[in-house]
Amino acid sequence: MLYAILCYDSEEVVGAWSAETETAVMGRLDAVQQKLRADGRLGPVARLMPTTAATTVRKGAEPLILDGPFAETKEQLLGFYVVDCDSLDAAIEIAVDLGKASGSAGAHEVRPLMLYRPGDASPEVPGPTATSDGPETATES
Secondary structure (H helix, E strand, C coil): CEEEEEEEECHHHHHCCCHHHHHHHHHHHHHHHHHHHHCCCEEEEEECCCHHHCEEEECCCCCEEEECCCCCCCCEEEEEEEEECCCHHHHHHHHHHHHHHHCCCCEEEEEECCECCCCCCCCECCCCCCCCCCCCCCCCC
16 A cells, blocks of 8 residues: 655754755665555655745635745645555554654644546555556656
8 A cells, every 4th residue: 555654744844954964864764765666666756845835725716826825834845755664563663764854843644645636536555556667656757
């Protein structure tokens, strides 16, 4: 099954990291990613730009376009991982490893994924798909 691991933390805290702290954290996270990649379980990984770079489109009769996310929260969504795991417990174990590697006080939210393919309105709930090339949805360059 594919899971999204959503990474939440304070942009203010993470944005204030020194270059040395950033390099150290990224190195520890890379070690977790390398193990997942070697096991064929790592899908896409993305780090989001700060919320100051965001644009929100509010739904309604007339869409309303706003700068930023407009939600007052202590933690922001900073990025995400897509991982291929046999169970929720395995995905939680990865989230724990990512939390230890990041060394900050944020949170990691684990959610199963449903895939929608162009032209097919019914969702696919993917099971474990690890092969020598990695998860079905992963695209590595």
